[in-house]
Amino acid sequence: MRDRDEGEAAVTDVPPFRLRAVLFDFDGTLTHPGALDFGAVKRAVGCPPDEFVLEWILALPEGEERAAATRTLEAFELAAADASTPNEGAEELVRWLRAEGLKVGVLTRNGRPAVERALRRFGDLSAADLDVVVTRDDDALAPKPAPDGVLYAAAIMRVAPQEVLVVGDFLLDMRAGRAAGAVTAYLANHGAVDGGEADGPDADDCDFVVGRLPDLRDVVRLGLPLPQGKLPNDLLAGFLDGLAGGDEAVVVPPAIGEDVAAIELRHAELLVAHGDPITLGGSRPGAAAVLVNTNDLAAAGADPRWLLATVLLPPETTPSQALSVLGELADAAGHAGVTLVGGHTELTDAVTRPVLSLAAFGTVSRDELKDKRSARPGDRVLLTKRLAMEGTALLADELGERLRALGMSPDELDACRALAHETSVSEEARIAGRFSGVHAMHDVTEGGLATALRELAAATGRGILVHRERIPVSAATRRVCDLLDADPLGLIASGSLLICCDPTAAPELRAALATADMPATDIGELTDEADAVVALEHGRPASWPAFVTDEAARLIADGAPRAPQRDPPGGGASPHRGERARR
Incomplete structure (x- = not known):
């Protein structure tokens, strides 16, 4: 739940959403709170003080007792309607919402006659200004906190439930909205007397809290599309204000209007730089961007320190969606121990989904730098953990429904998605970097191990002999690849x-990695043959596949069957090198 003071917009903890409709509670929300005394109603009908009066009445046996209690409730509601007044800013807010092109409706536990009577107390708001009014008299619908009324109103307004903002001053309003999948905003202005029913929500019950109806405009703006161009300064300033500081090496930090970052290099012999865009980051592109860039720095033996981020967002992106991407980026940077020092964010029709391009910088002493050109013939080639955790998590995220249809259980899919949290190589790179016998390291990313070994061969200028039967592939990866007709060797494999x-040095290094719960498998060795990958399987010559497109990218793009793969002439660099599915 985001509690906001003085109408200020939430920054990094905003749920991403797009609004097309707002659905209001009535009593205490559009009307001034306190007109209906629930404690008096309960005493009049004999309802226990700790129960909700409407549910208590509906639970009575059909007959005169229920009918009498219902008439008493209706009489209280009509009297409250006669005494009601519009809540502060209610009429102006509804006019503004309609001017912004949003549908507006009411969902209430009251009877329809009381709502119609109370609307006559408004000077500039009538039922004609509302796209839908749902009351308890709509017999087929269960009352709040059931989601039925929200779902019904969304259908009448022809919007998806997740495109609706449910606003109310009552716990049950929030629970109904949350159960329907809507965005929820709690109006903390209730004035119910003791024994009333205006309970406040818990943190899990709502997305936003506002103190006054006029403050709701800031919430609504978070769900309206931004114009193309740079992110507005007020939104960007709020994000920058929330960034973690404390890195004394950053002399000029990010700020509105500041075009550069200045960093003092203290006691560092070398600055290591790397840059990668992310276009295949699944549902968490910010986290993927930080991971990919810091992994490559770590593989060079460097300590990742700073990031510059260029974030391109498609048209119709809302502030909440933009801030969600930026917030995820900032959270991932903090988790990785790196500092975001600047960048650029804009909406452009050049992209159809968020594209994040990061430049990452780290420091390392000259003697600890892992330069791939230092690799030697005879070096063992070790592979940490199992293939292909990132690709497996990505496919479970992007193609979950298809995998369920093919027989995977929800628990299996959740286990696959959880592999996304095991895709950093920083710790094993740190351990390996302490060994003088380690000459080179390389992160396995897009194109999978098939491409990574060719890249490593090209960078070292050596050949690689790989034993296919030794390559460790996780059971989850094999299951996903079998169902989707994918090759694990061509699947993106960060981690x-x-x-x-x-x-x-290999035995001691493997023991150190195993102690850290990062097993390493000896899958081959470097040879004198320049820039070539040769494969054996159980001692016999075997093919080594090449992938023009990463298997995950292929499946997500169109689900086409796998094209036949072949060894490039001479086993050299894969044509995938120039395509770069994710980077």
């Missing part, structure tokens, strides 16, 4: 690190 090390 696994290739390490080239002296044969004498």
Whole structure:
């Protein structure tokens, strides 16, 4: 739940949403709170003080007792309607919402006659200004907190439930909205007397809290499309204000109007730089962007320190959606221990989904730099963990419904998605970096191990002999790949690190990694043959596939069957190198 003071918009903890309709509670929300005394109603009908009066009445046996209690409730509602007044800013807010092109409706536990009578107390708001009014007299609908009324109103207004903002001053309003999948805003202006029913929600019951109806405009703006161009300064300033500071090396930090970052390099012999865009980051592109860039710095033996981010968002992106991407980016940077020092954010029709391009910087001493050109013939090639955790998580995220139809259980899919949290190689790179016998490291990313070994061969100028039967593939990856007709060797595989090390250092390094619960498998060795990958399987010559497109990218794009793969002439660099599915 986001509690906001003085109408200020939430920054990094905003749920991403797009609004097309607002659905108001009536008593205490559009009308001034306190007109209906629920405590008096309960005493009049004999309802216990700790029960909701409407549910208590509906639970009575059909007959005169229920009818009498219902008439008493209706009499109280009509009297309250006669005494009601519009809530502060209610009429102006509804006019503004309609001017913004939003549908507006009412969902109330009151009877329709009381709502119609209370609307006559408004000077500039009538039922004609509302697209739908749902009351308890709509017999087929269960009352709030059931989601029925929200879902019904959304259908009448021809919008998806998740495009509706449910606004109310009552716990049951929030629970109904949340159960329907709507965005929820709690109006903390209730004035019910003791024994009333205006309970406040818990943090899990609503997305926003506002103290006054006029403050709701800031919430609504978070769900309206932004114009193309730079992110508005007020939104960007709020995001920047929420960034973690404390890195004394950052002399000029990010700020509105500041075009550069200035960093003092203290006691660092080398600055290591890397840049990658992310276009295939699943539902968490910010986290994927930070992970990919810091992994590559770590694979060079560097300590990742700083990030510059260019974030391109498609047209119709809302402030909440933009802030969600930026907030995720900031959270991932904080988790990785790196500082976001600047960048650029804009909406453009050049992209159809968020594209994040990061430049990452780290520091390392000259003797701890892992330069791939230092690798030597005879070095063992170790692969950490199992293939292909990132690709498995990505496919479970993007193609979950298809995998369920093919037989995967919800628990299996959740286990696959959880692999996204195991895709950093920073810790194993740090451990391996302490060994003088480690000459080179390489992060396995898009194009999978098939592409990564060719990239490593090209960078080292050495050949690689790989034993296919030794390659560890997780059971979850095999299951997903079997169902989708994908090859694990061509599946994006961040979370696994290739390490080239002296044969004498390999046993001790593997033991150190195993102690850290990061097992490493010896899958081959470097050879004198320049820039070539040669595969064996149980001692016999075997093919080594090449992938023009990463398997995850292919499946997500169109689900086309896998094209036949072949070894490039001479086993050299994969044509995938120039395509870059994710980076």
